Amino acid sequence: MSISWPRLAHLRHVLGRRSLRGSASWMRLLSFSPVSWLCARQGNGAGSLAPGGTIFALSSGQGRCAIAVIRTSGPASGLALRSLTAAREPPPARSACLRLLRHPRSGEPLDRALVLWFPGPQSFTGEDCVELHVHGGSAVVSGVLQALGSVPGLRPAEAGEFTRRAFAHGKLSLAEVEGLADLIHAETEAQRRQALRQLDGELGQLCQDWVKTLNKALAHVEAYIDFGEDDNLEEGVLEQADRDVRALEAALRSHLWDARRGQRLRSGVHVVVTGPPNAGKSSLVNLLSQKPVSIVSPEPGTTRDVLETPVDLAGFPALLSDTAGLREGVGAAEQEGVRRARQRLEQADIILGVLDASDLASPSSCSFLNTVVAPLVTQSPDSSRQRLLLLLNKSDLLSTNASAMDTALPPHMLLSCRTGAGLDNLLQALKTELAVVCGDPFTGAPVLTRARHQHHLQGCLDALGHFQPDTDLALAAEALRQARRHLSHLTGGGGTEEILDLIFQDFCVGK
Template sequence: MGLGGGHKLMGWGRVFLGGGVVALPYAFMGCCVPPPPLTRCTLCSVAPGDTIFAVSSGHGRCGVAVIRTSGPGSGGALLSLTGSTELPPPRLMTLRRIRDPHTAELLDRGLVVWFPGPQSFTGEDCAELHVHGGPAVLSGVLRALGRLSGLRPAEPGEFTRRAFHRGKLDLTAAEGLRDLIHAETEAQRQQALRQMEGELGRLYQRWGETLTQALAHIEAYIDFSEDDNVEEEVLSQVDEAVRALEQEIAAHLQDGRRGELLRSGVHAVIAGPPNVGKSSLLNMLCQRPAAIVSPIAGTTRDVVEVSLNVSGYPVVLSDTAGLRDATDPIEQEGVSRARDRLQHADLVLAVLDATTVPTDPAELGAALGSLVPPSTPCILVLNKADLLGGHKGALCDACTHGPPLPPTTLLSCKTGEGTDSLLQLLGQQLAQLCGDPLAGSPTLTQSRHSTQLHGCMAALVLYRQQQDVGMAAEQLRLARRHLGRITGHVGAEDILDVIFRDFCIGK
């Protein structure tokens, strides 16, 4: 901040943080525009105290389905459908006959659970009906619930949104819950569960508390320094704390997008000249004929994409057109799309024909360099190894001598030779790109987080450039607001709490 003794304040009084609740991630709301911070839910045009219900176990035939309610009418709904006069003991599954209250028709015989608030997922009174998962059963129970006064079907993600508004989880935990529901690989599950448990939110909360304390100290200096209740050295302490925080956030941002790659999948591109076996490699890895294989060069004209689970890591694998100077307009478009996909690849499987590849190390490196963009991680796959005969030794020497090459393996898509070696190399590369989701500090998983953290960093940079205490405080206020938008918690009372706790003003 560069503030020393003797600087005069320029008429800045206390400026409190704006309150309000940050909008949930759009995927939780089923819309593309964040709602304003109103006390009334603008999505469903009803008060937040309404009772909602929905199938929470997914759709389709199943042995058991779970229908959940949340809101003040949950208890009454449970009594109406079971014909009971008393609610079952909390959090204890109880066998009940479930009837339509309007017709007294028996709908099913299942288990019911009562979750009185605030000890529930949403923090409100909740009930669950565990019924048989046939479509007719579900339709009948949902229809009976819909006839009850004060109950309505839930909007997409509304249970989680209510849990957020009642402080049961912050935005990062809500995003972790969503990722856990959609997790398809072991590593995705581990990362999502860790985020849902609140590790990422606690990290951002700690940073927010650091900024809250720094801002509170500056506010105290602004308001009380003339009374000698606050020493000027407090500004140096704030500078030191902000500098350390800035370094920590910068290190967090420089994570190589590991969390985002693990969440959305590593985009791996199979690239190489025509007729080297790229489509055969795709089919071998996904174990189905996803791409057309033909001895005719230039068969692949468009990008063929499949999703895979490799060693517990998600991979979006793309087969592309052979890279050459094409004359056919359609093939030219295919080559253009292949080169564009290469520019955005996280990993490249560069495929060359082992029978025609140069055995001179320098020439081999040049052939590879014409395929792979600089600095993009790569695995060199020398296909058609079954046709090498006694020339394998010379080719292996070319790979181990001369300029360093990326991880390389011999492969035969025809016989399967080298498949295990390729999968091992692929797993190692994915582990380097995604990291261990259980090790170290939690990583960034959303571009939304990255955007807000860069905004926070920009505000901290401007803070260090300020010569006026009031302007410096405003930059800290802005940095804290960016952090609050990640978790959804932005308020002014926290600053007041720290001021009176740390400085004991008025004692």
């Protein structure tokens, strides 16, 4: 049962006059925000997170191009714009205008460019910003950067400093900053979609909803501590707080269960190609990666080490591993290759088992079916199990009226790496398996993509485990504060400059 706003206002007024246990923390609860908390931990205002002054940098890619974007951020941005355009006033805000750029000292023409003026706080960083869209020749870009460097109060930006200033001024939460970094580095459709959802604030909004639940529960507990004996509170306040906390625990467990999927989506799913010698494993790796990664030879034992290549499989990131053919009674070098293949097999998320469709009765094929395929097929069907796709390669060698399928074989697919027959079916099956392993970035709640997210959510869940309102209310309130602190770390930073440095070092200069 909730506390009405009039009663809440009354309690806040009374708490301002009382010094009972928990009153100060309850007052802090009413004005809590992750960004203000982080700034308090830093000992300065939000702007102290980034070095001062006005910064400038090339924000588009290096090299010759049609258009290059140079941007500035800081209080001297307007001065820089006036210095390069010889104009008394900047152009209308957020409107592109064609201007002749000149060097502030020599007056030498540099380029005719589109200039855009973004006065703070309505800008990406929250400060006054300028964008110069110049022609992308190296001489033009170099000349404009030198001209900006000659303007008093401007200095070159460091890597990630624009985004860091946006975070410092509350334009982006830390989760959104990480989503922006992931979006810049996204190489597949699934990575792009997941990063865009995080940049749009879906993970941050989810955390804010969790924080609201904790705020409400903590307000009820703190109010009960101070006023429970006065009979000023409605009945069932503690019971409602306990129900809300237990529901939050269930939600956190669900997200932690999916945390490994988000990390796979960000870093790539480990897909291992395995099978007996000469089954076509290297040919399959080359087919899926669309480049000659592995040497293909009819001689058994050609592949003796693990060859890895990152690939885009049906829109999902994957690390594809080609391994040595599994067999016994070989030389020392190939034995080491087989040992490494079996070791890599244990680390796989998805296993592509390859057999020669025209030689299923061979001892090596039978051994592979018994020692590798059978244990995977009979394992318990939970989400953490290794997933297997069994492929019968060289289907083009089968006669049209011959049956390649043995009724005793587990579910499998026919494939010909030489002709490409069956490749579409394989890619569709891989897409289904990868969606299970990574989670579908197009639907459902946003997944956790970093170990930092998992750490703080686990810490929040551990703190909620100590919430026992029926034993000690003071300890229960402290458990809620500890849980909320972990959530604030997730969206508002770790509270130390070193952790922020690790996050922002992934950005390039100009972003």
